[in-house]
Amino acid sequence: MNRPQTNIVDRPVSKGKAEVNISSFAFLFSEMIQYCQDRIKAGHELEKKLSDMGYSIGPRLLELLCVREKNSKRETKLLGILSFIHTTVWKSLFGKTADSLEKSTEAEDEYMISDNNMVVNKFISLPKHLGSLNCAAFVAGIIEGILCSAEFPARVTAHNVTVEGKKFPKTVILIKFNPEVIERNI
Amino acid sequence: MIYSLYILNKAGTLIYQNDYGPTEKLSHNSYIRLGSTFHSLHAIASNLSPVSGSSSGIELIETDTFKLQCFQTHTGIKFYIIADPNHPGLEEILHGIYELYTDYVLKNPFYEIEMQIRCDLFDYKLSRLLKLTTD
Numbered sequence: 001m002n003r004p005q006t007n008i009v010d011r012p013v014s015k016g017k018a019e020v021n022i023s024s025f026a027f028l029f030s031e032m033i034q035y036c037q038d039r040i041k042a043g044h045e046l047e048k049k050l051s052d053m054g055y056s057i058g059p060r061l062l063e064l065l066c067v068r069e070k071n072s073k074r075e076t077k078l079l080g081i082l083s084f085i086h087t088t089v090w091k092s093l094f095g096k097t098a099d100s101l102e103k104s105t106e107a108e109d110e111y112m113i114s115d116n117n118m119v120v121n122k123f124i125s126l127p128k129h130l131g132s133l134n135c136a137a138f139v140a141g142i143i144e145g146i147l148c149s150a151e152f153p154a155r156v157t158a159h160n161v162t163v164e165g166k167k168f169p170k171t172v173i174l175i176k177f178n179p180e181v182i183e184r185n186i
Numbered sequence: 187m188i189y190s191l192y193i194l195n196k197a198g199t200l201i202y203q204n205d206y207g208p209t210e211k212l213s214h215n216s217y218i219r220l221g222s223t224f225h226s227l228h229a230i231a232s233n234l235s236p237v238s239g240s241s242s243g244i245e246l247i248e249t250d251t252f253k254l255q256c257f258q259t260h261t262g263i264k265f266y267i268i269a270d271p272n273h274p275g276l277e278e279i280l281h282g283i284y285e286l287y288t289d290y291v292l293k294n295p296f297y298e299i300e301m302q303i304r305c306d307l308f309d310y311k312l313s314r315l316l317k318l319t320t321d
Contacts, residue, residue, distance in 0.1 A: 124293075
């Protein structure tokens with residue numbers, strides 16, 4: 001029996017299996033953080049290390065999502081790429097959209113994406129001496145990788161923001177674009 | 187009503203303790219001593235069993251004033267709670283606590299295994315579980 005051979009490029013693009021066991025991910029992520037911790041001298045370097053790990057994922061993810069979801073078209077507008085990250089990227093990474101996307105009221109070049117229950121932080125309790133650290137620095141790295149490879153160079157960082165009436169802070173991903181991006185957009 | 191919860195590591199060191207009822211506070215050292223004493227009693231009890239090699243040690247102690255239920259995991263960690271004598275479902279509560287431990291302690295990259303448990307999320311989920319089950 002010979003099945004008719006179809007060329008791989010004629011087949012529809014695979015949607016990809018979207019879900020991974022949360023425990024497996026949590027253990028892997030936990031090991032990543034411990035690996036980074038063993039290789040740093042001061043506490044603040046941990047964020048940088050995690051962000052670097054995420055950064056290399058960004059370009060690949062952008063490429064993949066452009067092909068799968070966007071018909072091989074890449075966003076060229078500032079707001080376009082931001083909402084692409086807020087919805088498409090978030091959905092493919094975490095299975096839901098981010099909780100909000102806002103423009104900073106203080107600076108022209110800053111945007112914030114916030115998430116009340118960051119999946120990567122689900123099981124993480126920070127020790128007292130690392131209070132300001134947010135392990136979503138890894139996610140910030142991914143976003144930075146996406147933005148930089150989409151020609152929107154930016155600095156992306158993750159922050160803890162306390163919400164009134166909630167015991168645990170939410171995660172805010174702060175995106176600060178390079179001046180040329182803002183100039184181009186006007 | 188649940189009075190207190192103790193978690194011992196496999197060497198018998200107290201790694202977590204919290205009181206929930208209106209129990210009298212003891213000194214830090216007394217808690218450690220209580221924990222180690224229970225660990226030793228547990229070990230002796232499993233050796234005293236008339237059928238050799240089949241006992242898993244103390245599971246339940248019942249008295250007129252309190253009840254102590256213990257659960258030992260395959261890795262040798264012991265969870266035990268002290269509750270009032272007619273508190274139902276202690277075994278289920280211990281399993282619930284074990285589940286929380288595997289999630290919020292073992293998956294936390296900043297927790298060193300066998301050491302003191304200091305995890306905010308674990309504390310929070312624990313208080314929620316115990317409030318839920320004592321109501």
